[in-house]
Amino acid sequence: MRQSLAFVGSTFADSTIGSLYEFVGSGNYYTETTSYVNLGYWAGARTLDEASQALAGLLARTAQLQQGDEVLDVGFGFGDQDLFWFQNFAPRRITAINVVPLQVRAAHRRVERAGLTHDIRLQLASATELPFAEQSFDKVLALECAFHFETRATFFSEAMRVLRPGGTLVTCDLIAAGPRRTDVKRRLIDRVHCRLWRIPRANMYDRHEYAHALTRAGYANVRVESIAADVFEPYLRFCEFFARGETGRRLNPLLRVGPGAMRRLGWFDQYDYILARADKAMCAGPTG
Template structure:
């Protein structure tokens, strides 16, 4: 892709995950989201760490037994299926912009025997195809940084959330603005990962408030998530460089150089990982 981050559209994001979902699934035991290694880091596998993070967010949702949950950014379905297997939820509806992810997630729900309570569909988070006040809880998993208007998406989430319903979000954020000397390199990397721009951590309370939601809790767990997750991703990519290079659309003999550049940019950026809960007043 040659577009700058601010020109990235939902179709770009869909194409990104259509190409990457299978190779990431294989590398991370079906978990496309990051892992959580609480300090001191305990050497857990990616699968264990990712399950730990999913369980944390399930806990943040609160009591959802007998209720309807919307999972925005459902990737290949593992978090939504985990929620259904661990909680007597009435229904989980997962949405993703990627048709490949819908197909993989639907197959996962069928394999795990929860297809009667878990379904997936293609949808743009900025234009959710659901009636007002139709969900008791909304779960947003590492997707707002892919949207050119996170504020619009949060407004849509507030619209479909019932009064008194809870929102739980986990998202990759910037702790500090990007330094001017790193901006060009960041834009190249962000284009490859279909990221219009990361949200700054300090902006989240305002975004939640302007969506008409009441912020309950906000924590930055980046120190226990970002670094080890990036290390795990780097190891997976270097273990199968041809597959990752093809998925990213770069030449195999140039892939090591891309990995090295991403690693340098990641070290230069001050990335955090927000975990927050908010409630729809009413």
């Protein structure tokens, strides 16, 4: 409990993404057999492990991930999706970046144990300052992380720069469900939520503006669809059930009460969850 209070107390002093995920750690979430840290895609899933992997699979299929692809994974968590993608979709190589040192170290160990250090290359780097040359990748993937980026629009531009002509950007992302509320209570809840979960205010727009942002960054064939019905409510139901059980006792108390608090406050009512795909035109030249 002391750790939980310290986290809440420091939230308004340290708004970095790293501080959030250092707190969550690798053993402080609702998964049991994986280390995914996402809400999951629950069409047919029974556990968060299944739903999280289903979300990774949905992202890969939407990107048409295939043999020979050079892939950039932005915000790789503990590396679960990279291992899954490499073993099931056979890309040529996955380069993955993350800004959380704890996660980078843990993912390195997992990739080493799998004997895939030449195939999955992990490094500490920012999605808004990609340390790669222009036209380096066929696919850029962001699995439930772009809402953290300062800003998402900057990431879209950077992804466009490093994509090869004909390449594809695919994201699963948390966004605003519509125009920002004007009532004082809702604005306060929104402000606290953005601070707790490290969401820049500049990223809080709906899926129509999301599509416009991709178009402004130069993408073609932009598609943004809501999959919220298969994400939010089934995720909350599972977490509430899990937290009441014996295995839920291992969770940090703040995370154990989190789903119930989110439901009571109606936090997910103001959010949408989208799957987006956008292409770099075949005739695109160097950007920058």
